[in-house]
Amino acid sequence: MNDSVVEIGSRAGALPPATARLSDVAAHAGVSTKTVSRVVNNEPNVRPQVRERVMLSVVTLGYRPNAAARALVTQRTHQIGLITTASSLYGPTAGLFSLEQAAWKAGYALTLTTVREPSEGELAEAIRYLLARGVEGVIISGATGVLHLAPSALAGMPVVSTSPVSDAAPNHVVVDTDQSMGARAAVRHLYDLGHRRIAHIAGPLSWHAAVQRRDGWLRGMKDAGLEPGPVVEGDWSAKSGHEAAFSLDRAEVTAVFVANDHMAMGAIRAFTEKGIQVPGDMSVVGFDDVPEAAYQMVPLTTVRQDFVAGAERSVRELVQLIENQPIETTSIYLPTELIVRDSTASVIALDTA
Amino acid sequence: MNDSVVEIGSRAGALPPATARLSDVAAHAGVSTKTVSRVVNNEPNVRPQVRERVMLSVVTLGYRPNAAARALVTQRTHQIGLITTASSLYGPTAGLFSLEQAAWKAGYALTLTTVREPSEGELAEAIRYLLARGVEGVIISGATGVLHLAPSALAGMPVVSTSPVSDAAPNHVVVDTDQSMGARAAVRHLYDLGHRRIAHIAGPLSWHAAVQRRDGWLRGMKDAGLEPGPVVEGDWSAKSGHEAAFSLDRAEVTAVFVANDHMAMGAIRAFTEKGIQVPGDMSVVGFDDVPEAAYQMVPLTTVRQDFVAGAERSVRELVQLIENQPIETTSIYLPTELIVRDSTASVIALDTA
DNA sequence: CAGGAAAGGACTTAGTGCGGG
């Protein structure tokens, strides 16, 4: 038989091999495997002395429970999958670590998956991959339009995402910041400063977040009784913000609401190159409140979103889904906060051509 | 018996339950489990007809191999753990996605773990956590000084990190960009522009990367026969760069080598506030080449590092370690590239007080 | 009837749940 393995385990020198099994511990402590299991899992009905003896054996043998064996029998992996866009954009990454820590606290490990573009095909592939890995739920964040997920691909797997899915899936919750309200707050701020012609530099409209912010801007303009100014679409990068700003006609607008901070930075640079002062001649509002926003040449007025709160909420909802606890809502929208700095100022002269 | 399970599996309607087992497929196709295993794993010695019939059963039952069972018997999880610093700093995150994609290509899944500060304790905890999760190797990136890892904690686990470990561990490879050479290139560039008094704004010196860049600057100065200018320590943030720049005496220096781009941005802003023109009165070189570096008010001269290459190399080395293939070196340093933009200019007047 | 491809069956992996003592 393979008692030899036991022998090797118990005869090991200073560095115990990582191969100690439950049965090795049981043999070493002179109890049954079941008893060791009880001790390891902190279950009751073990005498303190026995418990201690087992613990000692665990330590001396360097025993570590085998996750695979445990998962096999309990049907639980305590793993959740994260599908995110492969880019170092601030938004997707900012929430990442909070997500991991929230998952950790909840007793789950995070398995990371990236997609280039969240097409249905790529998403399905990512989900298959995670499913094969045995994750118990999935969080989809980052670049996503409305998700078109074939329900069959999910196979009833709990999902939390920042974007809604096309078909109302049963095990799905949306957790996102209230992009629309944030955008409206930005417009309101500009309106209060006297701006009437407000342009928008949008993010890529394949992103749900970009659409939401544009629609929020549109809605804000309408609410204020204003004619929406021109819209230019960028790709979130400073570069695209720079280009977008160049295409904006100074005569037409006195302020721009930009869909994220990095594009706003590029835009401010473009305006400066054209001889347009920010905020003297042009007010700019960004979105995100990236850490360096306050330390730009022109400290940026922006809409802050709380990525930490979003991450924690996402994990909480997902875990509830996984553990079949009742959930209250299927869509949760977190508030934003307008941070006023120096890139916005009141209009001195309202010169409309 | 549990034939009932089989029955449920085969009688399922449009949406097959995710519970189909290998034996269910075998029963459905009228073959042995071993044959199904052969088909699923693309092994030879199965007649094409049989193979096809099995495949059909796999599809109709929605069979998916159980990762836990497979891992248990093969003793392979195909999972690697990533330990990184919980911050949305550009450096650590930039490599993250490349890491995931490289791992994916190599057939491994990435499990994410974060630490606040990479102290020995936190690292040991993270490693234990990953070990318990069954990872086959670990990549440590981000904020790390020289790693003090108790060899016993690792238990012989393959490790790739950006920082060296104190005790030469057997299964350890260092993969990092050549920070020192990058810093020296920056100094050289400033020297060639006529600068002689070059200050340094360092990153937090608890980071190995920060130390390396400072030492590179020191070495570069020495090589050029220059007296090192003042050093101020920041924390990588734009804010700290801003503060650091304020403490620099204009009379003393004509150029600053800053340990990362975000601090450089803060520094440029601070100089401007003090009425010091960049690059007219002061040259600034950053490090990283973040995407927005080119679109700042003053496009930033910086040292670019290739995070993608680093990530790919890290995974490659780790997989070699895991699969017991011979490795050539235990330390790999990747080259950097100096990107010259507008934040550096030649010295017009050398006014030393 | 030797010989090789194709398929089957018992056993193993590391734990946990359930009944019994």
Next chain:
DNA sequence: ACCCGCACTAAGTCCTTTCCT
């Protein structure tokens, strides 16, 4: 109350058997 032993989880491995020239 405390502890033991057996059955069971879902795959894969090794070895054997069957089948077909």
